[in-house]
Amino acid sequence: MSDRRSEESSGDEPSSSSISDEVWEQFLQDTEREIRKSAPKEPSARAREVTERLKGQQGQPAGWRTGPAWQEMNGRAARRRRVWAVVGIPLAIAVAVVAMRPSLIPGDPFGSSGTRAGTDAAVKELPAETTAPTAPPSAVAPDTPTLAHPFAGSPALRWADGAAGIVLPKATALGAVPRERVELALQQTRKLLVDANLNPDVIAGGTPGAALSVLDPKQPDVIGNLKTSLRSPSKTHNPLFLFSRFDPKEVKQAGKIVKVRGRITFAKGKYHGVAIHADYTFVYPVVRADATGDGSTEVTRTIVRRVMDAELPDPARYQVTSGRLTLLHYDEDAGNSACGIHDGYLHPQFPSQALALDPSESATPSGQPVDPYDRSRDIGKEQACNKVSRT
Incomplete structure (x- = not known):
């Protein structure tokens, strides 16, 4: 140098x-x-x-x-x-x-997908439920639901979306009952469940016309009682026993997805037809009706479980409408909805502030908290108004 x-x-x-x-x-x-x-x-x-x-x-x-x-x-x-x-x-x-933000790389080479509970699309969906659960879902890392991720912090994050969660078993003949009749009973049950619990118009307080259309009009009182409950709700005629409905002046859905988990089984019925048993849980994320949609919008969830028994009887033996279901039994259990209100709507409670409900018409949840996601427990219409352990 x-x-x-x-x-x-x-x-x-x-x-x-x-x-x-x-x-x-x-x-x-x-x-x-x-x-x-x-x-x-x-x-x-x-x-x-x-x-x-x-x-x-x-x-x-x-x-x-x-x-x-x-x-x-x-x-x-x-x-x-x-x-x-x-x-x-x-x-x-x-x-x-x-x-x-390593997840921005296509293919996620660092394996970071799904590390945040709210990253809905990255979470692996659970396989369909085929047998009755023996325990509630495992604990999930706490996370706050948002409009972008309304199922954050919920076991339902891994559940199926909407009607995709109502998976029918393969129809087979039941002795003298042909396979085609079993298939019809299954499809009619699915139609009822989808319209009663997943139709956006019904969820927003509309009439579940498709669900009513699969029920036998010749069955004493059933159709009449259901129509009365929709027209004039009361404690004894409550549409929530069979339909999921929210007051559109109070809340609206947060997004278009309702999470679903459950199963349908079939067997030979006591009316020589096809007996159907359905047990499903539906998770509804909602926001207040006047929500602006900005980042501060608060999201809460209501969880509804329904257990229903129906049959497609043999029309050659009984005075029934061919192809229509006979509704034998139905129970419902709603988690995170105000108690003691009989106006035909579910009333979700928000973490920051309860909706303005008339105290004289509502009851405060009490007793031992229950897990609304626990599909291993029995439910019934006469259950107490319990607190929920999570939403």
């Missing part, structure tokens, strides 16, 4: 070929770091001797010390530095963003 500097400081060198110390230092750094393989070898002792002899001579060939090869090399290094200035800064920003 000292020889090189002494050469450049010689008064005999043309001014147009001189290189400053700063440029030379940069060149040495660049060539060592970026183009080490193409860097020239250090001059040998013989070369240095020749150089010394040429110091005093005039008319050296242009470019001996700063010739085109060196200038071109330094130019390439400068271009590399300019490219790094343009590309390196955005790349560094991208690396920092990915470090904070």
Whole structure:
């Protein structure tokens, strides 16, 4: 390095070929770091001797010390530095963003998917329920539901969406009852469950016309009582016994998804037909009706479990409407809904502030808290108004 500097400081060198110390230092750094393989070898002792002899001579060939090869090399290094200035800064920003949000990388190579309970789409769905559970769902890491992730912190996050959760078993003949009749009974039950619990219009307080259409009008009192409950709700005629409905002036759904889990089974019925047993839990995330939709919107959930027994009787033996279900028994249990109100609507309670309900018409939940997600326990219409352990 000292020889090189002494050469450049010689008064005999043309001014147009001189290189400053700063440029030379940069060149040495660049060539060592970026183009080490193409860097020239250090001059040998013989070369240095020749150089010394040429110091005093005039008319050296242009470019001996700063010739085109060196200038071109330094130019390439400068271009590399300019490219790094343009590309390196955005790349560094991208690396920092990915470090904070690795899930942004397609394919999620770091295996970070599903680490947050609210990341609904990344969570693996549970297989369909085929037998009665023997215990409640495992505890879930607490998380606050939001409009973007309304099932955050809920076991229902891994449940199926809507009607996809009502999985019918494969229909088979039941002795003299053909497979086609079993299939019809299953499909009619599914139609009833979907309209009564998943139809957005019904959830918003509408009439469950499709659900009513599968029930036998010849069954004493059933259709009449259900229509009365929808028209004039009361303690004895309550549509919530069979239908999930919210007051549209009070709350609205948070998104379009209702989570569903349960099962349907069938067997030979006592009326020589197909007996159907259905046991399903539906989870409804809701917001207040006047919610603005901004980031501060509060989301809560109401959990409704329904257990129902129906039969498609043999029309050759009984005075029934062919293809219509006879409703034999139905129970419901609602978690996170005000007690003692018989206006035909579910009334969810929000963590920050209960909805404005008339205290004289509502009852305060009491007793030992129950887990509304626990599908292993029995339910009945005469249950006390219990507190819930989670929503």
